Amino acid sequence: MPHAADPQAPGASPFAKSSRTRLTTRDLGRFPSGTLFDRIGRAVCHAECLPRKELFEAWEVARRVRRVCRGGRVVDLAGGHGMLAMAMLLLDDSSPSALVVDTGIPASAGGVHDAIVATWPRLAGRIAFANESLDDVALGHDDIVVASHACGSLTDRVLDRATAANARVAVLPCCHDHAIGDAGALGGWVDGSLAIDIERVHTLERRAYRVRTHTISPEITPKNRLLIACPVPRGGPRDDRGAQAG
């Protein structure tokens, strides 16, 4: 019979949110409450395959994105297990569906999906996985495109694909490639990775997007800059599509 760890027990090991250790039923006690986050945590513990870091990252990204981007099909590019797509649907049921796109969908993605659907049967049939390149997926202007840790220039391809479709987009970049990434004029003054992300903001603004910048806790990941961008409608100053700014 699986047992839940008692996080308060003397000598209990620290629970690093940045760990790639897989969540298992031993971690159930880490998620004791009735909050949506703890319920998701317990569900994925039963899957016994999701790296802990992915749960915390997905949640922190999704809840910030959902403050400003409601509805629309969720397209999780370079999505791995698709935890971000699932968190997005759980936070806003007005999105009809989610598509997780990755050239290497992990074999364990089905287990995470099944554990989530077992807890929230209303999501059955609404989350699809496509084992293909993000360059090949069709996007529409009503989509909300998300990408957590699309490595290096993959993030720029996500932004290019989303903006070509005039879709809303949110990225949490990682693995900045200083040889390829465009650091713009600020590269001589600020950290190179930061300069690349600032240049991404400027590029999006030149494409008539309104950009919001956030950070998630560095305890979860040091690559913690979150960029959320929504197209500015022609003739209008801002495009929040009915959502409240957060």
Ligand SMILES: C[S@@+](CC[C@H](N)C(=O)[O-])C[C@H]1O[C@@H](n2cnc3c(N)ncnc32)[C@H](O)[C@@H]1O
């Ligand atoms: C660092 S992982 C991030 C996975 C997930 N988003 C997360 O946060 O856990 C980067 C992912 O990008 C995927 N990938 C690499 N090139 C890709 C491409 N051209 N199209 C779609 N996915 C790609 C990899 O298979 C990998 O799963």
